[in-house]
Amino acid sequence: MNTIHVPVNDAYDVLVERGILQKCGEIIKETVSAETCVIITDDNVNRYYADTVENSLKASGFRTARFVFPHGETSKSAETLLHIYTFLCQHEITRSDCLIALGGGVVGDITGFAAATFLRGLPYIQIPTSLLAQVDSSVGGKTAIDLAEGKNLVGAFKQPAVVLCDPDTLSTLPETFLIDGMGEVIKYGMIADADLFRKLCSYDLSNIQEHLDEIIPVCISIKRDVVAEDELDTGLRMILNFGHTLGHAIEAYYHYETYTHGCAVAAGMCLMTKYFNSEQEYQTLKACAERYHLPSDVSAPLEDLLSLCGNDKKRAGAKLRYIVCDPMGTANIRCDSLPDFRNHFISA
Helix, strand or coil, X not given: CEEEEECCCCCEEEEECCCHHHHHHHHHHHXXXXXXXXXXXXXXXXXXXXXXXXXXXXXXXXXXXXXXXXXXXXXXXXXXXXXXXXXXXXXXXXXXXXXXXXXXXXXXXXXXXXXXHHHHCXXXXXXXXXXXXXXXXXXXXXXXEEECCEEEEXXXXXXXXXXXXXXXXXXXXXXXHHXXXXXXHHHHHHHHCHHHHHHHHHCCCCCHHHHHHHHHHHHXXXXXXXXXHCCCCCCHHHHHHCXXXXXXXXXXXXXXXXXXXXXXXXXXXXXXXXXXXXXXXXXXXXXXHXXXXXXXXXXXXXXXXXXXXXXXXXXXXXXXXXXXXXXXXXXXXXXXXXXXXXXXXXXX
C-alpha cells in the first residue's frame, strides 16, 4: 500500500492500493466512529462498485444507506444537493455519522459540500473511481456545486477523513474517462514535474494503464505538497488551476455537454501555452495531449471564451489571476486586468 500523508489542519492519509475497495470497511472503521455510512454515488459507478463498498461496510458493523443520482456535470447542482439533504434527513443522519463519496469528481465535489454544510458539518470519505478524481479532485478539500453562471462558484473547504484510491477501478472505465483524467495528469507534469511530463510524452493511450501505479502517487504527492503549503487557495495552490481559466470557460460555453472537465483543461492548457510560451513548447504540449486523444483547441470563438473568463473564481476584484508554465515543468501565477488578459490573445 502506498500511503501519502496530507499535513493540513485536519490531516489525513491518501491510501493507494489495488483491491482496497474490498477492505474499505475495516479501514473506515479505524478512521471514523460513525454508526451509519451513507454512500453517495452516480448511476454509472453504482452498477460497478457500490455493492462491494456497501458489503465491506456492513461486514465491519456499519449501518448503510445509498443515494444515487444521474451521472454528469449537470447533476452538480443546487437541486441535487437539496435532494441529498432531504435523503439525509429521511434517514436521520447525525453529525456522528459519515458520508462516502464513491465516484468521480462530480460525486466527490457535491458529497464533500453536503458534508461541509449538512448539520454544519459531518465526516466524509473519498473513494475516487476515476483517474481524474484519484490524481486530483479527491485530494485537497475543495468541494462545490455549479451555478448557471459558472463552475464551482458555490462551495466550501472540507477535508476528507481519508482517501481510498483503488487503481483497479480504472480498468472498467470507458476510454473517454481515461482520456479525461489524462488532462489533469499532464497538468501535473506541466506545473511541477518536467520528468513526469517527458515520460508522458513517451507513453500513449495504448499503454498508459501499465504506468498508472507509478503516475497516480506522483500526482497525489505534487498536490499534497501544494495543498500543505496553501490549504485555502490564497497563493501557491492557484498553480493547480493551470489550463482551468480557459478550461472552465470552454465547459460553460458548451453548457457542460460537449467537453468533459479534463478535455476542457487540456484545450485550455494548450491555448495558454500557444499564446504565452514558445512555438516549440506549444507544439510539444499539443503533441503530448494528442497522444491521449485530448483536444488542443476548440471551435468556440476565442472572444467568447475570453468573455466567460470574467466569471472565473480566481478573479480578485477587477483582476484575473491565471497560470503560465514557462518553462514547462514550472508554474507562475500572473495577475492582469481582464482587458490586459484579453490583449495577450488578441494582439498575439
